Amino acid sequence: MVCTCRHYLRYGLLCRHYFWVLxxxxxxxxxxxxxxxxxxxDIIPPELRSRRNRYGNENIVVQDSVNEITSVVYDCVExxxxxxxxxxxxxxxxxxxxKEVEAQVPKPSKKKDDIIGNMIGVSKPSTIEIQNPPVGNYKGCANDKRLMREKEKAIKESKKRKFTCGKCGRDDHNQRTYDKKKAKEQAETSEI
Incomplete structure (x- = not known):
């Protein structure tokens, strides 16, 4: 069977024409x-299929046995x-x-640290000597407050408590700056 679209030759996949004929x-x-x-x-050899040979101490005899077992199971299924x-x-x-294996072999630990330690071949140390670095600000996030519109700013400003002068009662200065404000006003009126 030869198809003119050459999809099979180029990609190794059958095209729709093959499926129609079949x-x-x-x-x-x-x-x-x-x-x-x-x-x-089966393009990947059984010894590369298992993830057990990637971490920890290598036990070649155990790895070969595990790979052979998985290969036999795959072969049986096929x-x-x-x-x-x-x-x-x-x-x-x-x-x-x-069930026979479970009866003879003790159950592995279900703790997360034990599982990870078993997988990578290193147990968790009792004391942690190296700490995580402090988290810095991300680029462009120097200000944690959002930008506000003028209307929002005016509303926020109007809700603030207004301080008034204890001597004259006006809100454009306070009691400490009363004398300076009064002197400034007098200077302005005398110039006119």
Whole structure:
């Protein structure tokens, strides 16, 4: 089967024309020759699939065993395929195996610090010697107050308590600056 759009040759994906032909010929599975290796699950080797080899002390024997176990489980699932009865049988056997393992192996700690320590291979120290740095202001956020319109400023100003002079009762000065204000007014009137 050759298509003129060359979608398969360029990207490795079947185009809609292939699917129409497969549907018209009542083929339910894509033929093996049209599934490129780069789209398969097994392109990544089992030893790289596991995340356990990224952190902490490496135990090669344990890693190899874990990788082999996961590979065997994947192979079993692929062999069974879409057979529901066999899938149920495999699932039941895996559940029985899990119960046997749980009975023999002590349960791991559920504490967050223990889980993280086990994952990275280092336990949490009892005393913390290095503290987090202080958080500074972000750029452009020097002022934590929002900008106010003139109307809002006037309303806020009108709500403030007005101070008046104790000697004359006016609100444009106070008792301490009364003498200066009076002298200034007298100077202004004498100039005129």
């Amino acid at each position: 549907k018209n010929k009542n083929i339910e599975e894509i033929p093996e020759k049209y599934i490129m290796r780069r789209w398969r699950r 062999l069974v395929g879409s057979d529901e009865k066999m899938l149920k049988v495999v699932l039941e056997k895996l559940k029985l195996l899990k």
